[in-house]
Amino acid sequence: MYVKSLQFKNYRNIADGFIEPCEKINVIYGDNAQGKTNLLESLWLFCGGHSFKGSKESEFIRFGEKQARIKTKFFSRGREQEAELVFGGNKKEVYINGVKKKSAASLIERYNAVIFSPEDLTLVKRGPSARRRFIDSAICREKLGNALIISKYNQTLNQRNALLKDIYRHPELEKTLGIWDDTLCYLGSQIILRRLEYIEKLSEYSGKYHDGISDGKENLDIKYISTSNAVYGENEREIFAKLSEALRQSKRDDIHSGFTTVGPHRDDFDIIINKKKAKVFASQGQQRSAVLSLKLAEAQVLSRLTDENPVILLDDVMSELDRSRQDFLLNKVRDYQVFITCCDFDENLDIQGSKKFLIKEGSVG
Numbered sequence: 001m002y003v004k005s006l007q008f009k010n011y012r013n014i015a016d017g018f019i020e021p022c023e024k025i026n027v028i029y030g031d032n033a034q035g036k037t038n039l040l041e042s043l044w045l046f047c048g049g050h051s052f053k054g055s056k057e058s059e060f061i062r063f064g065e066k067q068a069r070i071k072t073k074f075f076s077r078g079r080e081q082e083a084e085l086v087f088g089g090n091k092k093e094v095y096i097n098g099v100k101k102k103s104a105a106s107l108i109e110r111y112n113a114v115i116f117s118p119e120d121l122t123l124v125k126r127g128p129s130a131r132r133r134f135i136d137s138a139i140c141r142e143k144l145g146n147a148l149i150i151s152k153y154n155q156t157l158n159q160r161n162a163l164l165k166d167i168y169r170h171p172e173l174e175k176t177l178g179i180w181d182d183t184l185c186y187l188g189s190q191i192i193l194r195r196l197e198y199i200e201k202l203s204e205y206s207g208k209y210h211d212g213i214s215d216g217k218e219n220l221d222i223k224y225i226s227t228s229n230a231v232y233g234e235n236e237r238e239i240f241a242k243l244s245e246a247l248r249q250s251k252r253d254d255i256h257s258g259f260t261t262v263g264p265h266r267d268d269f270d271i272i273i274n275k276k277k278a279k280v281f282a283s284q285g286q287q288r289s290a291v292l293s294l295k296l297a298e299a300q301v302l303s304r305l306t307d308e309n310p311v312i313l314l315d316d317v318m319s320e321l322d323r324s325r326q327d328f329l330l331n332k333v334r335d336y337q338v339f340i341t342c343c344d345f346d347e348n349l350d351i352q353g354s355k356k357f358l359i360k361e362g363s364v365g
């Protein structure tokens, strides 16, 4: 897919704006605090309506205004489509091809993007929640059904955790725990299965990228770490049984701590370079290369699974990479529509067919 046009009205610091990007590399450049990340964030919002910065919807509205609008025309699934998001106070309206939809989740399976920003470069070293967000975000963009399962799982988990806290004070409630356990295992096993399948593909593709980036010197592997001991190759029924058993065994611990200690919300994945855990042993450069390989693999997995190339959003990431990694990245994203933000326009990016947009005080030209 690719974005044909993007229009803003009172979106963050962009009062009014319209751009028509090219199908290849689009460079958004300008000084600090001019609106480059805001522009990229708007392109990301069409993936399903959540900011990668974790912002609240009211924050999208330009200071002093009541409503923000962003509208895009994009080519996907063999035809031109249109999507509009309208933010007003704490509510959001979503229009797809002129029809009002209940939520921005309806954009999943039509519009897709992958974002890469400097914080991603620390993915290897960060805590497990950052890595879980990474996988879940990817599987949510792949299929609307996956986003719904994850959302229902989280609701069920919150209810089970609330009950666990109550049991501590009212032990007679313990017999009601089973009500949540079945639903939790039903939804949880589907999440684990999808994650295991996703990691399998991610590992294969990122391994190939890493081989290229390290000139064949390093081997990159990704391994899912399940708190219920589920492994790739097992079916949903088998994973359900393992998760049920893990919940049963952790019941006393769960009641004692007041939260559910096993399940996909506690799982993680290991990034392994030359058979050693990257989290513990990898150098800064190795970590950067590993994340770069992961991000490129994320785009490739999405494009294979959805049959559409996602749009690639690179926020300020070029300045964080050395010249050889920059060249590697640019070479590998040649088949995608790319949006790159940077402060100084770098002639390295002056590639034939690329388009440049200067952004100054929220005005894009």
Ligand SMILES: Nc1ncnc2c1ncn2[C@@H]1O[C@H](COP(=O)(O)OP(=O)(O)OP(=O)(O)O)[C@@H](O)[C@H]1O
Binding pocket: 011, 012, 013, 014, 030, 031, 032, 033, 034, 035, 036, 037, 038, 039, 059, 060, 061, 062, 063, 316, 343
């Ligand atoms: N709702 C809003 N209304 C008006 N301005 C806003 C709103 N939200 C954010 N801003 C402002 O938009 C400006 C531009 O932010 P943005 O993050 O896009 O800058 P940037 O060009 O990416 O800068 P940098 O190069 O430092 O990353 C910031 O000064 C920010 O305070």
Ligand SMILES: [Mg+2]
Binding pocket: 036, 037, 038, 316
């Ligand atoms: Mg920025």
